[in-house]
Each structure stands twice: as C-alpha cells, then as structure tokens.
Amino acid sequence: MNRIVVTGIGVISAMGDSVAENRASLILGKCGISLLDMFPSKFSGSLPVAEVKKNNTALQEKLNAFEPGVTRTSLLALHAFEEAVANSGLSNNQLSDFNTALVSGNTVGGMCLTDEMYEDAKKETTGSEYIASYDYASVNMYLQQRYRLNGNINTINTACSSSANAIMYGARLIKSGRAQRAIVGGADSLAKFTINGFNALHILSPEICTPFDINRKGLNLGEGAAFLVLEKESDCPGKKIYATLSGYANTNDAYHASSLSDEGIGPFKAMQQALQSANLSASDIDFINAHGTGTENNDLVEGTAMLQLFKTVPPFASTKANTGHTLGAAGAIEAVYSILNLHHQELYPGINFKEPIPATGLVPVKTYQQKGLEHIMSNSFGFGGNCSTLIFSKP
Amino acid sequence: MFYIHQHSCISPQQTFPVSRIDELSDAVDKKLQVIEPSYEQIPPGMLRRMGKAVRIGVGAALPILKGLPAPDGIILGTANAGKEDCVKFLNQIIEYNEGMLTPLNFVQGTPNAIASQVGILTKNHGYNITHMHLGLAFEHVLTDADMQITENPSGLFLIGAVDDISVYNYYFEDKGGWYKKETVTGKQLYDSGTDGSVAGEAAAMFMVNGNRTGAAAKLIAINSLHHTDAEVMKKYLQQFIINHLPHGEKIDLLLSGENGDNRLRVFYDAAEEITGRETAIARFKHMSGEFPTATAMGLWLCCRFLQGDEIPGHMIKYSKPEKGLRNILIYNNYKGIQHSFILVAIP
Known part of the structure; x- marks a missing residue:
C-alpha cells in the first residue's frame, strides 16, 4: 500500500510546548487566551490573544538558536520541527538526504519584527541583521541552513490555509516520487502587523472568542507552529504510525478578498472534494475540526456548508477557542490535534460555547469523550477565498 | 511533463x-x-x-x-x-x-x-x-x-x-x-x-x-536544489540531464540566468561546462533585471523561440543555435543557494 502516513508530530502553541502538553491541555478544556503581554503595543493588557509564554531569549536558549537574524516565527517553527523530527526518529543523514522535502506556510514571516523593519526601511546606512529575515521564505531558509536540507523545499502562502496546503503539497511530492519523506507544517508569531490588520477589519473579538455561538464577536489571534513527518507506508515497516493522510482538497470561494460567500461554495467544495479524494462518503466522517474562527461570517458560512454536505452533521468543534487563530500555523496545529483525536480515540471538549446560531442550530462537542474514531476532517479557510480540507484516518 | x-x-x-x-x-x-x-x-x-x-x-x-x-x-x-x-x-x-x-x-x-x-x-x-x-x-x-x-x-x-x-x-x-x-x-x-x-x-x-495538439512548447522536466557548492550543483545538473534529456538528443540552447553578480559566476560557468561547446548560450537578465521569479520570463522567451521567433543578437553569449531549435535548458541561480533547472522543448 502506498498510503501517506504520519510518523512524527510536533507542536508549540498557547496550549503548551509539546505534543504531550497540548494534549493534556485539550483534555482539560484549557483556554490559552489571555491579555496581550509578550510585547509592547497599544493593545498590551487589553486585547485577548493566545501567546506562547516563552520570550525569544528563552526560546533561543532552549533551542540553542543564536544565529543572527533569527525571528520569533523561525524559532517557533524550529521548536515544532525538532519535536516532529525526533518523534519520527529521522537521523541527520535522513534530514539532509536529497529525498527529504520541507514544505511549510506562514503569513507573517519576519514581519513580526514590525519596529525593526520600520527602522530598516528608514535608515540610510547598512541594514540590521534582520534584513534578509522579513521574507516569508526566511523560515524555511533558516531550517534549510541549520539542518543542511538538500531536498525539495517550498514555502506556500494561501493566507490562513497556508499550512493545510503545505501538508497537501508534501503528500503530493511523495506520491509523485519527488520525495521519499516530507516534513510539512507551518508557523506564525503574534505581531503588531496582524493585530492591527485584523483590528482594522473589525473582526477581532474584544472578549475571549466563542466559535459557533450566537453571540460570537470575532476571532482572537494566536501564535504557534506545528510540523508533521509524512512518509509512504511501504517505507516504514515497524515504525510507529499515527494516522494516514487519506484525503485532501483545495478550492476557491471566488467571492471576496476577505470574506466567504453566503452559500459557502468554497468550503462546501473543499469538504466534498476531500471526501472524493479519500474515497469516503459524508457519513464516514466521525469528527470535524472546524475552521471555526469565531467571526460572524466564517462560522455561519462554515455551518451552512456543513449542513449542505452532511445529512447529519458529525460531531465537530473548533480548537481556535483554545489556541486562538494561529493563521499560517492553524492548518498544521489542527492537523496535529486531529491526529491526536485518532491516535488516542478521544474527542476534546469544545469550549466557550453557550448557544447555537439560529440559522444552523449546530452545537459543537462540549465534553471530553472516548470514542471509536476512523476518519477526521480538518478545515482551513483563508483570505482570498482559499479553502482547504484535510482528512486523516486511523492507520 | x-x-x-x-x-x-x-x-x-x-x-x-x-x-x-x-x-x-x-x-x-x-x-x-x-x-x-x-x-x-x-x-x-x-x-x-x-x-x-x-x-x-x-x-x-x-x-x-x-x-x-x-x-x-x-x-x-x-x-x-x-x-x-x-x-x-x-x-x-x-x-x-x-x-x-x-x-x-x-x-x-x-x-x-x-x-x-x-x-x-x-x-x-x-x-x-x-x-x-x-x-x-x-x-x-x-x-x-x-x-x-x-x-x-x-x-x-x-x-x-x-x-x-x-x-x-x-x-x-x-x-x-x-x-x-x-x-x-x-x-x-x-x-x-x-x-x-x-x-x-x-x-x-x-x-x-497534457495535450500536445497546438502546443507552443513541452515542459520536459523541472528540478531545484539548495546548495552553496558549485561542484554539488554540477553533479546534480549532470544527473538531471541524464535523467530527462531524451536519448540521442542534445541541448541546443542554454538560457542562462547570469545576472552580472561576480559571486554567482562560478555557478553559471559550471552550467556552461556541463552543456559544453555543442550548446549555444543566451542570457536574459539584461532584459528582465534580477528578481526571484525571473525564470518565468525566461520560460516565456523559450516558448517564443521554440515557436520560431529569432533569438535577438543582444541575448547571444556564445554561438547561435542552428536552425531547428529543439531542446532548451534554463539554469538559474538565486543568491548563490537556490538552483533552478528547467528543460523545455518543442512539443
């Protein structure tokens, strides 16, 4: 069988610094959202966000990462990358093999350095150590140089679905014979750039976000990173396999630059085509890790599309109530959570929800449950109408 | 392909x-x-x-x-x-x-x-x-x-x-x-x-x-490499050509991404060494300037030439391909670390 399997996972988020810590927090229904504290901003102490409670110095010391120009986005990525690689047991030789691919997505890159970038754009003299770090590709270039990676390396941007597409692309590189294994994921750090951007769009919630609730007031931004190691099943006899990546799809809503169409054409097609690619029917899905940002627009449209596709909507929840919206990292973080659902045969309590949206009547899973789970769907939708759905299955 | x-x-x-x-x-x-x-x-x-x-x-x-x-x-x-x-x-x-x-x-x-x-x-x-x-x-x-x-x-x-x-x-x-x-x-x-x-x-x-009928060009193969060593790049390019150039064919034209940066010359020299005296060489960065996706304009130029447009004299570095241009190799290097290899041919 040439199924694409997941042999390693790594994650860092407001829910913890490792897969084990994230799972423990999910089981407890912990909310990682608190008032902005990690960097000075007009929003410090007033805006709810989901921070990784380790400053850059602490991350650098932990990771022994003192290369000039390294950014917070790269540090978060490195943290999750190292966990996933160790978890899969990849050697340094395997990492630098020409057949090992690295694909990741992010939406902030080095622009977390708002103030440094401003200074660099003003100065007439030479630039700072960060001059080459502002680019989105700087995250992968950093990992490439640190680990001397020689295979296919790619950076993808489809806004908030970036890392879901990175996972798809890595799987397709393996299927087409362009890679034997792919380390895939995404990272984003909290930044003045995104805080002010989403604030200008009036979709930041002044309170802790409440996905799929009638009184939802918007999203909370979060930060983090996650990576998965993908391999061909036939290449890993005897290796621990967490899940198979059994289906995926990428579609476009083609409606508006920053909101979804009322009918949810993009989300509907993404879920439908992912089912087709996995050779599954809607009734086979046991749980949906929804995009569920907590905005007026997303949760209504996503619910509408789910109702249209599923005769009976399966159990679902949005872990953005726990992690905030981690933008380019969200697809990968939620992929790791979906894999944890499958691996431990358990559903985590959806939090912050009180009352359903009348138009859909959909109620997320509210309590911890141990349950037989075969197939889990994970949705990621982004600006520009970029909708992606992944399906993970029990190996 | x-x-x-x-x-x-x-x-x-x-x-x-x-x-x-x-x-x-x-x-x-x-x-x-x-x-x-x-x-x-x-x-x-x-x-x-x-x-x-x-x-x-x-x-x-x-x-x-x-x-x-x-x-x-x-x-x-x-x-x-x-x-x-x-x-x-x-x-x-x-x-x-x-x-x-x-x-x-x-x-x-x-x-x-x-x-x-x-x-x-x-x-x-x-x-x-x-x-x-x-x-x-x-x-x-x-x-x-x-x-x-x-x-x-x-x-x-x-x-x-x-x-x-x-x-x-x-x-x-x-x-x-x-x-x-x-x-x-x-x-x-x-x-x-x-x-x-x-x-x-x-x-x-x-x-x-995937349809040949009426096509302007055929993209035979694409590959890329991250490396700072020209020797590694040379071996990689050689293997790329062995793997993908159809048997009995030769590379008629090397479209080089040479951009006048002295630090990158070693890589472009290496590419010319691999393609050899039989292959004509043309350059395009004096037309496009340098930017990360310049090879897209390079590929567009290849499509024109494969459809019969004459290669302007200002592009020619070495020799001029004989009539019946068939296979073009695009080699490009970005900042000394990112290498691009594209093989494009008549349909």
Whole structure:
C-alpha cells in the first residue's frame, strides 16, 4: 500500500510546548487566551490573544538558536520541527538526504519584527541583521541552513490555509516520487502587523472568542507552529504510525478578498472534494475540526456548508477557542490535534460555547469523550477565498 | 511533463501585447521596470485599488484565459507581491501609533492576492495556490502543475509568476548588497566584474495541460536544489540531464540566468561546462533585471523561440543555435543557494 502516513508530530502553541502538553491541555478544556503581554503595543493588557509564554531569549536558549537574524516565527517553527523530527526518529543523514522535502506556510514571516523593519526601511546606512529575515521564505531558509536540507523545499502562502496546503503539497511530492519523506507544517508569531490588520477589519473579538455561538464577536489571534513527518507506508515497516493522510482538497470561494460567500461554495467544495479524494462518503466522517474562527461570517458560512454536505452533521468543534487563530500555523496545529483525536480515540471538549446560531442550530462537542474514531476532517479557510480540507484516518 | 499553450508576459521589454524584443529597453536608475499596458479587461474600479504586482499579474493572466474553458486551477508564484502594501501598512502602524487604520493595505498585502483576484474575476472555484519560496517560487509552480496534470490528465491550468520592484523591496535588497553600486547599461551588466545585479520585475502567465495538439512548447522536466557548492550543483545538473534529456538528443540552447553578480559566476560557468561547446548560450537578465521569479520570463522567451521567433543578437553569449531549435535548458541561480533547472522543448 502506498498510503501517506504520519510518523512524527510536533507542536508549540498557547496550549503548551509539546505534543504531550497540548494534549493534556485539550483534555482539560484549557483556554490559552489571555491579555496581550509578550510585547509592547497599544493593545498590551487589553486585547485577548493566545501567546506562547516563552520570550525569544528563552526560546533561543532552549533551542540553542543564536544565529543572527533569527525571528520569533523561525524559532517557533524550529521548536515544532525538532519535536516532529525526533518523534519520527529521522537521523541527520535522513534530514539532509536529497529525498527529504520541507514544505511549510506562514503569513507573517519576519514581519513580526514590525519596529525593526520600520527602522530598516528608514535608515540610510547598512541594514540590521534582520534584513534578509522579513521574507516569508526566511523560515524555511533558516531550517534549510541549520539542518543542511538538500531536498525539495517550498514555502506556500494561501493566507490562513497556508499550512493545510503545505501538508497537501508534501503528500503530493511523495506520491509523485519527488520525495521519499516530507516534513510539512507551518508557523506564525503574534505581531503588531496582524493585530492591527485584523483590528482594522473589525473582526477581532474584544472578549475571549466563542466559535459557533450566537453571540460570537470575532476571532482572537494566536501564535504557534506545528510540523508533521509524512512518509509512504511501504517505507516504514515497524515504525510507529499515527494516522494516514487519506484525503485532501483545495478550492476557491471566488467571492471576496476577505470574506466567504453566503452559500459557502468554497468550503462546501473543499469538504466534498476531500471526501472524493479519500474515497469516503459524508457519513464516514466521525469528527470535524472546524475552521471555526469565531467571526460572524466564517462560522455561519462554515455551518451552512456543513449542513449542505452532511445529512447529519458529525460531531465537530473548533480548537481556535483554545489556541486562538494561529493563521499560517492553524492548518498544521489542527492537523496535529486531529491526529491526536485518532491516535488516542478521544474527542476534546469544545469550549466557550453557550448557544447555537439560529440559522444552523449546530452545537459543537462540549465534553471530553472516548470514542471509536476512523476518519477526521480538518478545515482551513483563508483570505482570498482559499479553502482547504484535510482528512486523516486511523492507520 | 506537460504542454504549454497560450502565454503572455508583461516585462520591462516590449513583450505585451506583441513581442518586439529585438529592441532593447535599458535599465534606468539600476531598475528595469515593466512597460504597463492599458488593462482593458480589468474593471476600472478594481484596477484603481490594485497594487502594481496584482495589476501586472491579473493583466497578463486575463488575455490568455479568454475564449478557453475555465481552468481547473490557478497556480502562481511570487516572492515580492504584496510587500509594498505590507510595508505601507507597517509604516501606518508605527506612524499612527496603532490607531484606527484602514484595512486596504493589509488585505492587499497578502501575497495570494493575485491568484485570488484572478479567481474572483473569473469565478474560478478550482485549485488555487501561491508558491512563495523566493528564487524557487516559479519552480514550485511548474512542479505543482506537473503533479496536477499527472493526477488529472485532462486538467487545464493557469500558471505563472509575478514579482514587482517596490520602494521597499528595492531598498532592502540594495542594503543586502544584491544590486550594483555603479550604473550599468545593457550587456555591460555581464562584464562589470562587480557584485550585485540590476533590479527587475515581470509577470508571465501560461495555460498548460497534457495535450500536445497546438502546443507552443513541452515542459520536459523541472528540478531545484539548495546548495552553496558549485561542484554539488554540477553533479546534480549532470544527473538531471541524464535523467530527462531524451536519448540521442542534445541541448541546443542554454538560457542562462547570469545576472552580472561576480559571486554567482562560478555557478553559471559550471552550467556552461556541463552543456559544453555543442550548446549555444543566451542570457536574459539584461532584459528582465534580477528578481526571484525571473525564470518565468525566461520560460516565456523559450516558448517564443521554440515557436520560431529569432533569438535577438543582444541575448547571444556564445554561438547561435542552428536552425531547428529543439531542446532548451534554463539554469538559474538565486543568491548563490537556490538552483533552478528547467528543460523545455518543442512539443
């Protein structure tokens, strides 16, 4: 069988610094959202966000990462990358093999350095150590140089679905014979750039976000990173396999630059085509890790599309109530959570929800449950109408 | 392997809507900037809100989509698109001390804006992606298209790449030492013996599928490498040619991404060594300038030559290919670490 399997996972988020810590927090229904504290901003102490409670110095010391120009986005990525690689047991030789691919997505890159970038754009003299770090590709270039990676390396941007597409692309590189294994994921750090951007769009919630609730007031931004190691099943006899990546799809809503169409054409097609690619029917899905940002627009449209596709909507929840919206990292973080659902045969309590949206009547899973789970769907939708759905299955 | 059909390119040269590349437009202030058309297909209200990258990208894409069935996907590459808006927004954040800002620059600053605008304008619900891996962004577009057409042999895809010179990315690249200190014109670029190149920009778009009938060119193979050692690159290129050049064929033309940066010469010399005396050599960075997705314009030029256009004298570095040009190798190096290998041939 040439199924694409997941042999390693790594994650860092407001829910913890490792897969084990994230799972423990999910089981407890912990909310990682608190008032902005990690960097000075007009929003410090007033805006709810989901921070990784380790400053850059602490991350650098932990990771022994003192290369000039390294950014917070790269540090978060490195943290999750190292966990996933160790978890899969990849050697340094395997990492630098020409057949090992690295694909990741992010939406902030080095622009977390708002103030440094401003200074660099003003100065007439030479630039700072960060001059080459502002680019989105700087995250992968950093990992490439640190680990001397020689295979296919790619950076993808489809806004908030970036890392879901990175996972798809890595799987397709393996299927087409362009890679034997792919380390895939995404990272984003909290930044003045995104805080002010989403604030200008009036979709930041002044309170802790409440996905799929009638009184939802918007999203909370979060930060983090996650990576998965993908391999061909036939290449890993005897290796621990967490899940198979059994289906995926990428579609476009083609409606508006920053909101979804009322009918949810993009989300509907993404879920439908992912089912087709996995050779599954809607009734086979046991749980949906929804995009569920907590905005007026997303949760209504996503619910509408789910109702249209599923005769009976399966159990679902949005872990953005726990992690905030981690933008380019969200697809990968939620992929790791979906894999944890499958691996431990358990559903985590959806939090912050009180009352359903009348138009859909959909109620997320509210309590911890141990349950037989075969197939889990994970949705990621982004600006520009970029909708992606992944399906993970029990190996 | 796939076939390239319609193609278009908005560049610093006269490439759009008709090609007159024998007349060379020179760099001004170390920048080769695109000659912008009138964009008749873009609604004026939308056009006013578009930054240059979106404008040239959408402007190059719409004409080749016209009259064809809707593509099954839109696959674009860019490293710089959106940066102008991003930096404008960052500056507003600082200058207005995180006050009430308008979201226009933030939304337009997302690098997937070109692929999404083409999607919105053509109501295309298919596969939609933006590859952004710097000097290999377009190479991943080609790789993605190659995989898509293998997965869906009847599929039709719009692919392409866009990069623009903005005040800020010019400034950052200049500070990073990637542009020449001195002014150079035309082919002087290649003989300067100094570090750096000149800034460039372009949008190039292609309709591709698995159908040979009526095709302009055949994309035989695409590969990329990250490495700083020219010896490793040489071995990789040699193997690439062995693996993909059809038996009994030769490479008639090497389209070299040589950009006048003395530090990169070792890689371009290595590529010439591999292709050897039998292969003619042409260069194009004096037409496009240097930018991360310049190979997209390179591929567009290859399509023209494979369709019979004459290679202008100002492009020729060594020899001129005999009549019956069949196989072209594009080799490009970005900043000494990202290598691109593209093999393109007559259909």
